[in-house]
Amino acid sequence: MLTIPTSIAEEMIAHARKLDPHECCGILGGKDHTVSQHYPITNILANLSEDELGRFDGPKLSDLKQLSPEERADIAFQMDSQEMGKALRDIRDKSISLQAFYHSHTFSPARPSQTDITIAMEFESYREKLNLPEPLHLIISLLDKSSPDIRAYRIVNHESLEIRTILT
Numbered sequence: 001m002l003t004i005p006t007s008i009a010e011e012m013i014a015h016a017r018k019l020d021p022h023e024c025c026g027i028l029g030g031k032d033h034t035v036s037q038h039y040p041i042t043n044i045l046a047n048l049s050e051d052e053l054g055r056f057d058g059p060k061l062s063d064l065k066q067l068s069p070e071e072r073a074d075i076a077f078q079m080d081s082q083e084m085g086k087a088l089r090d091i092r093d094k095s096i097s098l099q100a101f102y103h104s105h106t107f108s109p110a111r112p113s114q115t116d117i118t119i120a121m122e123f124e125s126y127r128e129k130l131n132l133p134e135p136l137h138l139i140i141s142l143l144d145k146s147s148p149d150i151r152a153y154r155i156v157n158h159e160s161l162e163i164r165t166i167l168t
């Protein structure tokens, strides 16, 4: 179970709508499965043109280039690492903990894609070195623009399991 204040859910939806058709992303901090802090993070892919994507020298991005545009649209987010570090430091300074990573799906349901699962497993492989708790993965779907859908998942052993979210 993950409890999210309605105000933070509304902020995330506003962030998702602002970046649509690009995906938004961010981090949620809190305590005991209750979110209290929202950190929108810049999606560095949203600001890159097709050409810039080609020049970008990252292993994940070279993989992205091999995907079809549809597949890429589904996974096209990468958090700015400096902002991510800053948010994680703020979470530590506030004596709360990482609760979830979130991103939006602009054209698909609020379910992790195969690539979302791969990225989450990559993160799992070095998470303990960063001394971070296992985050849930939250997806905000704008498939139905008038009624955004927010769902949370645990991603373990290459499988996703939906976790109930409660808005308060």
Ligand SMILES: [Zn+2]
Binding pocket: 074, 075, 103, 104, 105, 112, 113, 116, 139
């Ligand atoms: Zn996704």
